[in-house]
Structures are given as structure tokens and as C-alpha cells.
Amino acid sequence: MNPQSNRQCRHRVPSSDEMLEAISSRDGSYDGAFFYGVVTTGVFCKPSCSSRPAKPENIRIFLDLESAINADFRACKRCRPECLERELERMVEVARHIETHADDRLTLADLSKMANLSPSRLQKAFKSAFGVTPKEYQDASRLERYKNALKKGETVTEAIYSSGYSSPSRVYGEVSRTMGMTPAAYREGGTKEQIFYAFCDSTLGPLLMAATQRGVCFAQFGESLEELLGQMKAEFPKAKFSESTCTAGPDLDRWIQALDEHVGSHAPRPDLPLDLRGTAFQLKVWRFLLSVKEGDVLSYGELAKEIDEPKAFRAVASACGANRIGVLIPCHRVLRGNGDLGGYRWGLDRKRVLLDGERANRATK
Numbered sequence: 001m002n003p004q005s006n007r008q009c010r011h012r013v014p015s016s017d018e019m020l021e022a023i024s025s026r027d028g029s030y031d032g033a034f035f036y037g038v039v040t041t042g043v044f045c046k047p048s049c050s051s052r053p054a055k056p057e058n059i060r061i062f063l064d065l066e067s068a069i070n071a072d073f074r075a076c077k078r079c080r081p082e083c084l085e086r087e088l089e090r091m092v093e094v095a096r097h098i099e100t101h102a103d104d105r106l107t108l109a110d111l112s113k114m115a116n117l118s119p120s121r122l123q124k125a126f127k128s129a130f131g132v133t134p135k136e137y138q139d140a141s142r143l144e145r146y147k148n149a150l151k152k153g154e155t156v157t158e159a160i161y162s163s164g165y166s167s168p169s170r171v172y173g174e175v176s177r178t179m180g181m182t183p184a185a186y187r188e189g190g191t192k193e194q195i196f197y198a199f200c201d202s203t204l205g206p207l208l209m210a211a212t213q214r215g216v217c218f219a220q221f222g223e224s225l226e227e228l229l230g231q232m233k234a235e236f237p238k239a240k241f242s243e244s245t246c247t248a249g250p251d252l253d254r255w256i257q258a259l260d261e262h263v264g265s266h267a268p269r270p271d272l273p274l275d276l277r278g279t280a281f282q283l284k285v286w287r288f289l290l291s292v293k294e295g296d297v298l299s300y301g302e303l304a305k306e307i308d309e310p311k312a313f314r315a316v317a318s319a320c321g322a323n324r325i326g327v328l329i330p331c332h333r334v335l336r337g338n339g340d341l342g343g344y345r346w347g348l349d350r351k352r353v354l355l356d357g358e359r360a361n362r363a364t365k
């Protein structure tokens with residue numbers, strides 16, 4: 001979902017060229033951003049109005065309904081601009097109501113009664129005002145609360161319930177929908193995508209980090225740069241690769257240094273943007289791992305229960321093993337049920353060093 005697109009139009013004043021262009025193309029995404037009057041007819045319209053195009057020299061722009069009326073223009077009977085303004089105000093009220101009742105079960109029927117519109121009209125009007133449906137808006141409000149609760153230091157489970165989710169699977173489903181990638185896109189293996197990479201000799205040996213414009217998509221340890229480059233290319237067979245230059249693409253050199261400092265000298269884990277690629281199930285596991293705190297560990301079975309898939313501990317273990325973003329997605333914090341280290345994609349020695357370091361670091365806090 002993309003709540004930004006329409007909202008941006010609304011909050012910023014478009015340039016006059018942009019407005020004339022919107023009028024001539026009858027672009028509905030500008031409805032509500034401004035109105036235009038035609039001096040020869042004395043009528044004012046929404047940008048999307050289907051009436052006959054007016055000559056630019058006859059057009060007057062108004063940023064709100066009141067100014068158009070004060071300038072003695074009449075509302076167009078075809079596009080009813082006066083309804084839009086009222087409707088927008090009502091949509092803002094509906095949005096506020098959703099925000100303050102994000103935990104409740106809100107039905108489209110109830111919301112539409114509130115707005116005095118039919119359910120389908122509400123759905124459409126809301127989407128045109130905010131770029132998302134009321135349901136998506138509620139999900140996003142809840143997700144926002146969930147993130148804030150986590151930031152305040154609540155445990156994942158506490159945060160889930162205090163944000164109004166009925167179960168952990170609800171939040172992970174939503175997180176992977178909003179932040180993950182579809183399995184189909186994943187299968188594409190990064191078609192023609194530009195991937196930047198940087199290399200360093202970290203405390204845990206050679207480390208290669210790679211990122212798309214969206215964030216880190218690969219961080220792995222190995223024996224040599226050549227081996228790591230080969231692995232990276234195998235993971236993203238269709239992408240184009242270039243070594244990071246800092247001037248183009250993400251700031252990989254700084255990122256890889258921050259990760260090395262985290263691993264080697266226990267600097268805080270850098271909060272880097274991640275570009276996660278995986279199946280819905282893998283995304284669920286990885287997203288959960290992001291919430292496991294430094295110094296904490298859990299077993300594959302516990303993780304399976306946490307994500308509401310209690311029988312799937314083997315699938316959980318293989319999702320951990322398929323993690324492409326070492327340390328930043330802390331799959332090293334998952335152990336066997338009996339407390340054994342279990343496996344680690346980059347070797348048990350590295351897992352042990354990471355866990356010992358985190359335990360010691362936590363003890364000194």
C-alpha cells in the first residue's frame with residue numbers, strides 16, 4: 001500500500017504549470033488540492049471535471065472552496081466541487097475516528113453511517129483522500145502503535161496485545177505485507193536490479209555487504225572476497241553489481257563499518273534499512289528475529305510458537321538457515337531446544353563469538 005501518493009498532492013501546493021496540466025488531463029488525484037474557475041462561464045470545478053476544457057487564460061485557480069465562492073464563482077453542477085470539500089472534511093473525521101479506535105473492530109458499515117455515505121462511496125472517497133482503504137488505514141495505525149510500543153521497551157508479545165492485535169500472526173502477516181516482497185518478485189531473482197556492495201576484513205573474517213536502493217539485502221561472512229562475491233551473485237542471479245562508491249547508491253562503506261564495529265567492539269547494532277526477500281513464511285521468521293533483543297536467545301520451537309506456527313519448528317530452522325543478512329537479522333540468537341548452539345550458516349565458531357559477546361555486553365549494562 002502507498003498512503004503517500006495522494007496525501008503529498010494534498011499537503012503541498014502544486015506549481016501553476018502542474019495545476020494546468022492536471023486540469024487538462026483531468027487528473028483526479030488533484031481533486032481536493034485545488035479548484036479552478038472559468039471566467040467566461042463563472043463556474044468553478046474540480047480538476048477532474050469532465051466539462052469542456054477552458055482556455056488557460058480564462059482559468060483562475062483557488063486553493064479552497066471558500067475563495068472560489070468569495071470570488072463569485074458558482075459550483076459546477078456536473079462535478080459538484082462543493083460536495084468534495086465537505087466529503088474531505090468528513091474523511092478526515094473518519095480517519096481520526098479510526099486512529100483513536102484502532103484497537104476496535106470497525107466495520108465499513110459503521111464508518112459509512114458516521115460519514116453519512118454508502119459503504120462503497122466511503123471506500124472510494126477515503127481512498128481518494130488518503131490513498132488507502134479505511135481497513136488499511138486501521139492496520140497502519142495499529143502497526144504504528146506496535147512499533148512505538150516496541151520502542152518504549154515492551155516485549156514483542158506485550159506490544160502485540162497492547163496495540164490491539166489479537167495474535168502475533170496478525171502483526172507478522174501485516175508487517176510482511178507492508179515491508180516484504182512478494183514470492184513472485186523474489187523468484188525473479190532481482191531482475192535488472194542494481195546492487196551495490198562493499199567488503200571489509202571484519203573481526204569475524206571477510207565480510208561482504210550488499211544493498212539495493214531499498215536497503216541491505218546481503219551481509220555475509222566467508223573465507224575470501226571471491227567466495228563471497230560468488231555467493232552474492234548466486235543469490236541475485238539477474239542483478240547488476242557495482243562496488244559501492246558512496247556517491248551513487250546507499251552509503252555502504254559507512255554501513256559496513258558500523259556493522260563491523262557492532263560485531264567487534266559491541267557498538268550498538270546499526271539500525272540500517274533492510275531489503276528482505278523471501279517467502280511469506282521466511283519473512284515472518286526474519287521479522288520476528290528483528291525483535292529479539294541483544295543477549296536474549298530462544299529455541300527454534302519457541303520461535304515457531306511465537307509466530308503462531310507451533311508445529312513448524314523445522315521450517316523455522318531452515319528459514320534461519322536461509323537468512324542472507326547475518327547479524328543484522330540476528331538468527332544467531334536461535335538455539336536448539338536443549339540449549340546446544342544448533343547450526344549457523346556462517347559457522348558455529350562465529351555464532352559462539354557473537355553470543356558470548358552479547359551476553360558479556362548485556363552483563364555490563
Ligand SMILES: [Zn+2]
Pocket residue numbers: 044045046049050051076077078079080
Ligand atoms: Zn465541473
